[in-house]
Amino acid sequence: MDKSQGRVARDTAGELPPVVTHSGHRGLQLEEKLIFEQGVPGRIGVDVPNPPQGAADKLGAFARKEPIGLPDLSEPQVVRHFTRLSQKNYGIDSGLFSLGSCTMKHNPRLNEKMARLPGFADIHPLQPVKTVQGALELIDELARWLKTLTGMPAVAMSPAAGAHGELCGMVAIWAAIKAKGEGETRRRVLVPESAHGTNPATAAMLGFTVDPIPADARGRVDLAAFEAKLGPDVAAIMLTNPNTCGLFETDIKRIADLVHKAGGYFYCDGANYNAIAGRVRPADLGVDAMHINLHKTFSTPHGGGGPGSGPVVLSAALAPFAPLPYVVHGKDGFRLVETKEAGAAPFGRLKGFNGQMGMFVRALAYMLSHGADGIRRASEDAVLNANYVHARLKDVMTPAFEGPCMHEALFDDRFLKDTGVSTLDFAKALIDEGYHPMTMYFPLVVHGAMLIEPTESESKDSLDAFIASLRHLAALAKQGNQAAHFHAAPRLTPRRRLDETRAARQPILRWKPAAPPAPTAQAAE
Numbered sequence: 001m002d003k004s005q006g007r008v009a010r011d012t013a014g015e016l017p018p019v020v021t022h023s024g025h026r027g028l029q030l031e032e033k034l035i036f037e038q039g040v041p042g043r044i045g046v047d048v049p050n051p052p053q054g055a056a057d058k059l060g061a062f063a064r065k066e067p068i069g070l071p072d073l074s075e076p077q078v079v080r081h082f083t084r085l086s087q088k089n090y091g092i093d094s095g096l097f098s099l100g101s102c103t104m105k106h107n108p109r110l111n112e113k114m115a116r117l118p119g120f121a122d123i124h125p126l127q128p129v130k131t132v133q134g135a136l137e138l139i140d141e142l143a144r145w146l147k148t149l150t151g152m153p154a155v156a157m158s159p160a161a162g163a164h165g166e167l168c169g170m171v172a173i174w175a176a177i178k179a180k181g182e183g184e185t186r187r188r189v190l191v192p193e194s195a196h197g198t199n200p201a202t203a204a205m206l207g208f209t210v211d212p213i214p215a216d217a218r219g220r221v222d223l224a225a226f227e228a229k230l231g232p233d234v235a236a237i238m239l240t241n242p243n244t245c246g247l248f249e250t251d252i253k254r255i256a257d258l259v260h261k262a263g264g265y266f267y268c269d270g271a272n273y274n275a276i277a278g279r280v281r282p283a284d285l286g287v288d289a290m291h292i293n294l295h296k297t298f299s300t301p302h303g304g305g306g307p308g309s310g311p312v313v314l315s316a317a318l319a320p321f322a323p324l325p326y327v328v329h330g331k332d333g334f335r336l337v338e339t340k341e342a343g344a345a346p347f348g349r350l351k352g353f354n355g356q357m358g359m360f361v362r363a364l365a366y367m368l369s370h371g372a373d374g375i376r377r378a379s380e381d382a383v384l385n386a387n388y389v390h391a392r393l394k395d396v397m398t399p400a401f402e403g404p405c406m407h408e409a410l411f412d413d414r415f416l417k418d419t420g421v422s423t424l425d426f427a428k429a430l431i432d433e434g435y436h437p438m439t440m441y442f443p444l445v446v447h448g449a450m451l452i453e454p455t456e457s458e459s460k461d462s463l464d465a466f467i468a469s470l471r472h473l474a475a476l477a478k479q480g481n482q483a484a485h486f487h488a489a490p491r492l493t494p495r496r497r498l499d500e501t502r503a504a505r506q507p508i509l510r511w512k513p514a515a516p517p518a519p520t521a522q523a524a525e
Contacts, residue, residue, distance in 0.1 A: 029494065032084045036511045039071020045078065088494050090436045096458055096466050100408040100439040100451025101196070101244060103274055103296040110369055111299060111362035120361050125353040129335055135357060136334035140327045142364045146292060146311055149375070151283030154319035156312045157326065157355045162271050165291025165310030166202040166238075168323060168350055172289055172314060173236050173265045174206060175321040175347040186235040186264065192221045193445050194243040196269050208235060215445055219245040219401040219410075226255060230262045240269035241285075242276065244443040245401060246386065246408035246451070256286025265289070265318070273297045274455075275383055275407035278376025288315040298363035309359035320345045325354050381456035382407045385463060389452055392467045396474040400446045407455075413448025415474060420483030423448040426473060428497060429489040433469040 024031030057063060073081075091097065097104035115121065123132055143155045156172075159165040170189075177186050189203040192213045200210040211229055216222040220243065237259050241249045249255070256266045268282055270290040274297040282290050294309040295302035314322055324346045325336040336354060340346055370378065383406050390399060390409035398414040413423045427437035427450070439451040454463055476482050490496065 030084050035081050036071050043072045045075035096462050097436050098438040098452045100453040105299050105455050106457035111365045114365040115358045115361040133333050136327050142360050145367050150313045151281035152313035153316050154314040156322045158350050159310040161308035162293045162310045163198045165312045168312045169267050169289030171347050172318045172321040188233045190237040194245050195240040199238040219247045220249050223251050234264040236265040236267050238267045242272045242406040246405040246410050252285050277379045294359050294363040299366045300359040300362040309356045321347050323350045378456045385454040396471050408453035411450045412446050419477045421477040421486045425486035429473050429486050431490040432492045
């Protein structure tokens with residue numbers, strides 16, 4: 001379709017009533033019932049033998065008293081159902097996925113091939129150590145890469161996600177403070193307003209008092225406010241760098257020096273490490289602990305509830321408190337340290353085993369295929385792409401802060417003032433353009449925020465097409481009398497705009513069959 005046809009399609013969608021079909025289908029976009037609604041009793045794709053007569057019932061009081069409630073379906077029905085559902089999904093394999101902060105990064109297929117090698121995919125965490133030497137060597141090699149890239153002397157590999165990594169780093173800080181006899185006095189944690197939202201939650205969960213630090217007009221930590229909050233009761237600062245506004249904290253070294261001088265520790269949220277990997281070593285900035293999301297920086301899968309992986313690199317001051325277990329290499333090969341050994345004071349265990357093996361394989365495959373220079377180039381390209389988006393849109397949308405950004409471009413809703421169009425309306429209209437919307441209303445320090453992160457994976461052609469859609473929507477919103485058009489979006493999705501607030505507050509988590517119609521009274525003869 002050429003550009004003129006594309007414009008006609010968009011304009012027509014706004015001027016003509018939607019096409020109504022007898023089937024509910026719209027061309028090749030098929031209407032799909034819930035799988036429970038498709039079931040027919042006795043229609044099954046697999047024959048399951050009945051239990052032999054006279055077989056003992058071993059369930060006792062736990063025996064099922066009513067049908068299980070699963071639908072009976074043929075194999076073609078099942079295949080078609082899930083294929084159709086997959087066609088309604090949008091993911092990084094479908095197109096540019098502009099969510100900011102989350103970093104929807106391309107997952108190289110080489111990684112998946114490596115993770116499916118039998119020697120990695122078929123092992124069990126309870127196997128004898130001598131039978132998993134290759135797996136332990138891989139974990140040790142991945143740890144070496146993480147320590148080298150960050151300049152830190154130690155790393156905890158077991159945390160299962162970014163928030164879990166935050167917990168690990170902050171517990172290590174708590175253990176170090178307690179070891180110095182200050183566990184009862186250092187109970188305050190400083191958290192900038194531009195940090196990730198899990199930072200204050202983690203500190204609060206550990207019993208610390210959270211003390212927020214405002215941002216300045218540049219979108220960075222207000223240095224004067226930070227210095228005013230320092231004191232002998234400060235345990236740590238939890239700072240995200242680059243921060244959630246997509247900006248590098250230019251005063252980070254001074255912040256680290258001041259918090260250390262006050263006797264506290266510097267926890268750096270490394271969720272945005274993908275913007276500086278290969279270019280900046282966190283150790284050189286004075287960081288004591290930093291988690292690394294393998295999905296954001298090293299391309300392991302993201303979303304779907306896991307499995308995630310959030311290794312935590314630790315400074316020399318915190319290394320002795322790293323959690324169990326961890327891998328060491330000796331004359332007899334690799335082994336897992338499961339108990340406290342001389343010179344260490346581990347704070348305990350974070351999880352049952354040593355981490356997510358599949359994520360470790362994928363991350364190391366990414367590192368080895370890119371090399372140190374390739375990792376650096378990926379960071380540079382991520383920043384370049386974000387700044388290209390920023391530069392191409394700043395004349396029609398309103399950047400939240402002046403100057404270049406890092407890996408994500410942040411806009412606010414000032415360009416929509418007096419149009420009757422909100423950030424939500426604008427994002428919903430972007431769905432009709434064929435794109436998943438950017439992150440909306442986050443970070444909270446920016447009104448009507450729109451946070452766009454293209455990642456390094458996107459080509460200039462891909463970015464130009466995305467930018468063209470945003471420019472079109474921005475121009476349309478500013479024309480006037482277009483609020484109704486945006487309020488009705490999206491028009492071209494299987495379902496229109498839903499009551500998301502009600503869905504979150506009153507979710508329907510279980511399907512129930514519709515009640516049969518009430519019997520109709522018969523007239524007397």
